[in-house]
Amino acid sequence: MASKERILVIDDEEVIRDSCTQALAKVGHVVKSAENADKGLELLKSFDPGIVLVDLKMPGKSGIEVLEEIQAIDPNIIKIVITGFATVSSAIDAMKKGAYDFIPKPFTPEEIRVIVARGLERRQLLLESEALRLEQEKTRKNMISLVSHEFRAPLAATIQYLEVILGGMAGDISSEAKEMIERCDIRLREMLELLGRWISLAIFDADKLSENFKDINLKDLASESIDVLKSMAEEKNVSLILDSPEDLPTIKGNKVSIGEVFNNLISNGIKYNNEGGWVKISLSEADDYISVKISDNGMGIDNEHLSKIFDEFYRVDGRRNAPVKGSGLGLSIVKKMVNAHGGTIDVESEIGKGSVFKIDFPKTFEPENSDKKEEDR
Numbered sequence: 254m255a256s257k258e259r260i261l262v263i264d265d266e267e268v269i270r271d272s273c274t275q276a277l278a279k280v281g282h283v284v285k286s287a288e289n290a291d292k293g294l295e296l297l298k299s300f301d302p303g304i305v306l307v308d309l310k311m312p313g314k315s316g317i318e319v320l321e322e323i324q325a326i327d328p329n330i331i332k333i334v335i336t337g338f339a340t341v342s343s344a345i346d347a348m349k350k351g352a353y354d355f356i357p358k359p360f361t362p363e364e365i366r367v368i369v370a371r372g373l374e375r376r377q378l379l380l381e382s383e384a385l386r387l388e389q390e391k392t393r394k395n396m397i398s399l400v401s402h403e404f405r406a407p408l409a410a411t412i413q414y415l416e417v418i419l420g421g422m423a424g425d426i427s428s429e430a431k432e433m434i435e436r437c438d439i440r441l442r443e444m445l446e447l448l449g450r451w452i453s454l455a456i457f458d459a460d461k462l463s464e465n466f467k468d469i470n471l472k473d474l475a476s477e478s479i480d481v482l483k484s485m486a487e488e489k490n491v492s493l494i495l496d497s498p499e500d501l502p503t504i505k506g507n508k509v510s511i512g513e514v515f516n517n518l519i520s521n522g523i524k525y526n527n528e529g530g531w532v533k534i535s536l537s538e539a540d541d542y543i544s545v546k547i548s549d550n551g552m553g554i555d556n557e558h559l560s561k562i563f564d565e566f567y568r569v570d571g572r573r574n575a576p577v578k579g580s581g582l583g584l585s586i587v588k589k590m591v592n593a594h595g596g597t598i599d600v601e602s603e604i605g606k607g608s609v610f611k612i613d614f615p616k617t618f619e620p621e622n623s624d625k626k627e628e629d630r
């Protein structure tokens with residue numbers, strides 16, 4: 254075996270602790286042991302082992318509970334269960350709680366060394382894939398920052414120049430040239446908006462978002478979105494209707510991102526609607542959650558597309574959508590933001606009749622910032 258590892262043995266039987274220590278120390282491992290779960294978990298923090306051998310049956314906290322706790326602390330620690338009653342069901346239970354393998358008592362020094370060697374190979378693989386994941390994450394972040402700085406800035410500067418030319422500040426231009434520059438301006442703005450959406454999706458971090466959760470009044474936010482989108486709705490003669498009780502309880506959330514949820518859903522309701530249509534925002538209170546329904550009587554979505562519309566870059570039927578500008582990113586941003594608030598989103602739709610997007614936001618939601626390690630996996 255090439256590597257030496259720190260190994261922790263948690264077992265109430267002294268003879269087991271001693272025999273594991275001797276067998277494993279003999280091949281170069283550094284072994285520490287504890288006679289119960291609490292001491293073992295305490296030692297885990299300072300000793301930082303790569304492998305833990307845990308007795309399933311101990312007085313006090315059980316081996317299964319210990320497994321769960323270790324899994325929550327660091328899933329890359331290999332957990333091997335020592336058991337005096339190697340039943341299939343106890344082994345399955347242990348595996349479900351994150352154990353890698355189990356060894357029935359009594360065992361020989363060679364048997365424990367073999368099982369630990371296998372565990373070490375597994376740990377090596379886990380650590381390598383973790384390193385790869387971190388490397389990929391770094392590349393992804395570099396890519397985002399490249400796009401963000403190297404593409405967005407010159408694009409914005411170009412638009413600025415075009416505005417100067419269109420404003421006549423750089424001298425007279427022919428009407429043909431003006432028309433072409435106006436088209437360039439529109440295209441570049443669309444590109445800038447698409448980049449902005451892509452970046453906001455790519456850098457989306459639910460933990461960061463929840464750092465500034467505040468009390469949110471959904472009725473106020475919905476009204477703000479309606480104000481922002483009023484002119485877009487008027488252009489298409491679509492009416493925006495808000496239906497909400499006055500005394501709707503607040504929820505805990507991030508104002509900007511819930512605002513974005515409203516903006517995306519209401520603007521879709523307008524974009525994919527017909528002249529003279531309507532978009533209705535209904536808010537109501539249930540036992541544990543606040544329900545938000547954004548419905549419209551627009552073109553609707555075919556059943557075959559419904560399950561995919563929350564995917565990144567997914568747009569329904571190119572021909573149908575052709576006149577409507579979009580990136581296919583809006584709903585994936587919406588879903589991520591709703592989920593980051595502990596909420597759920599569903600859609601029902603009928604072609605030619607309209608769509609209903611229904612969100613349930615829990616009244617109380619505790620973001621699990623402390624579990625970031627686990628979630629990243």
Ligand code: ADP
Binds near residue numbers: 517522554568585
């Ligand atoms: P985008 O609008 O930029 O294309 P979205 O992610 O917001 O992207 O929506 C994905 C697709 O779902 C849209 O292209 C559209 O075809 C469909 N869609 C979304 N909202 C509605 C709606 N209210 N009515 C009809 N179709 C919709």
